[in-house]
Amino acid sequence: MSLQRFISEAISPWMKSGPGPDSDIVLSTRIRLARNMEQYPFPVFAPPEMAEAVLNDTAAEFSSIRLQTGSSLERLNMDDLNSNEKRVLVEKHLISPYLAERSQSGAVMLSPDESVSIMLNEEDHIRMQTLFRGFQLSEGLDFSNKLDDWTEEKITYAFDEKRGYLTSCPTNVGTGMRASVMMHLPALVMTRQLNRILPAIHQLGLVVRGIYGEGSEAQGNLFQISNQMTLGKPEEDIVEDLKGVVTQIIRQERMARDALMRSSRTYMEDKVFRSFGILKNSRIMESKEATERLSDVRLGIDLDLIKGISGNILNELMILTQPGFLRQYAEKELRADERDVRRAALIRERMELEKQSDE
Numbered sequence: 001m002s003l004q005r006f007i008s009e010a011i012s013p014w015m016k017s018g019p020g021p022d023s024d025i026v027l028s029t030r031i032r033l034a035r036n037m038e039q040y041p042f043p044v045f046a047p048p049e050m051a052e053a054v055l056n057d058t059a060a061e062f063s064s065i066r067l068q069t070g071s072s073l074e075r076l077n078m079d080d081l082n083s084n085e086k087r088v089l090v091e092k093h094l095i096s097p098y099l100a101e102r103s104q105s106g107a108v109m110l111s112p113d114e115s116v117s118i119m120l121n122e123e124d125h126i127r128m129q130t131l132f133r134g135f136q137l138s139e140g141l142d143f144s145n146k147l148d149d150w151t152e153e154k155i156t157y158a159f160d161e162k163r164g165y166l167t168s169c170p171t172n173v174g175t176g177m178r179a180s181v182m183m184h185l186p187a188l189v190m191t192r193q194l195n196r197i198l199p200a201i202h203q204l205g206l207v208v209r210g211i212y213g214e215g216s217e218a219q220g221n222l223f224q225i226s227n228q229m230t231l232g233k234p235e236e237d238i239v240e241d242l243k244g245v246v247t248q249i250i251r252q253e254r255m256a257r258d259a260l261m262r263s264s265r266t267y268m269e270d271k272v273f274r275s276f277g278i279l280k281n282s283r284i285m286e287s288k289e290a291t292e293r294l295s296d297v298r299l300g301i302d303l304d305l306i307k308g309i310s311g312n313i314l315n316e317l318m319i320l321t322q323p324g325f326l327r328q329y330a331e332k333e334l335r336a337d338e339r340d341v342r343r344a345a346l347i348r349e350r351m352e353l354e355k356q357s358d359e
């Protein structure tokens with residue numbers, strides 16, 4: 001396993017193993033735990049030699065983990081990567097932009113299928129991320145708890161009896177957990193119902209973010225919904241509350257899709273097949289248009305209008321057509337207009353491949 005493997009394919013192996021529960025609407029589930037070591041200052045306050053000690057201590061422990069498949073985690077030091085390699089890892093959601101900027105004493109430990117990513121010396125000493133196909137909050141929490149228990153046997157966490165796990169940012173104190181689902185909600189957007197639902201979600205103590213997390217805009221009708229509160233409730237209750245809200249949203253998105261298909265089937269077919277045709281034929285494609293068209297095609301696949309194309313196309317092409325990946329394939333820096341040409345070519349190529357594999 002090498003760096004090349006992690007940055008050459010847009011779609012992580014964990015995404016490829018078939019659809020997950022409710023994956024017509026929930027693309028993936030993520031659990032993130034923030035943890036710190038008791039004996040060292042938090043990363044923002046740690047002098048370089050202490051940051052290095054944190055990195056060496058934690059990386060040594062995580063290297064000895066054996067996952068269910070018998071595989072181990074691979075360490076990538078930020079120092080050893082060039083800026084585009086880091087950008088690609090950010091585009092794949094495997095590291096944060098913050099870690100990418102922090103070259104000294106920052107690292108990530110990745111499982112071969114990329115479902116486990118542990119950032120070291122990010123905002124906290126340890127940020128453990130686990131990703132799952134579809135809607136799997138309870139399964140995700142179970143697995144993260146196992147990873148956390150295993151780590152806690154080796155590393156003494158900064159923990160306070162009253163406040164729970166101590167973290168750099170006060171918004172993470174307590175459980176240190178963010179549980180989230182990435183949802184594709186085109187019908188709720190089209191019927192303008194999401195504008196009504198979003199404020200209600202906020203009132204329930206949940207956050208809605210775009211595809212690239214905090215501060216990112218919603219693109220391609222993809223919305224990440226996660227817990228805001230980390231204090232005062234056990235992890236299981238936080239996850240149960242989130243599950244309840246997500247289940248409701250799934251129901252409403254399905255009802256909106258059904259209603260649109262009943263009332264405006266021709267309009268829906270036109271929208272889906274028009275985007276499909278444009279993606280298969282364009283010579284210039286801006287990223288905003290690409291994400292919108294890809295969302296239409298994914299909806300077409302989920303409504304069974306488009307057959308023989310994998311539902312993963314949305315996740316894959318959204319990542320593959322980001323600037324870092326495009327640069328990686330071009331093997332040179334690209335201007336924005338050159339990127340648009342390459343993006344269109346890549347999408348056409350990928351669509352052609354899907355067609356061939358269906359024949």
Ligand SMILES: Nc1ncnc2c1ncn2[C@@H]1O[C@H](COP(=O)(O)OP(=O)(O)OP(=O)(O)O)[C@@H](O)[C@H]1O
Nearest residue numbers: 028029030032093178180181182211212213214224
């Ligand atoms: N359910 C999910 N499936 C796939 N990727 C996700 C999911 N949830 C979040 N992500 C990705 O994880 C990255 C981090 O997200 P975000 O900034 O929201 O979380 P965080 O780092 O845990 O946040 P914070 O530091 O604000 O607590 C982003 O790239 C985001 O798109």
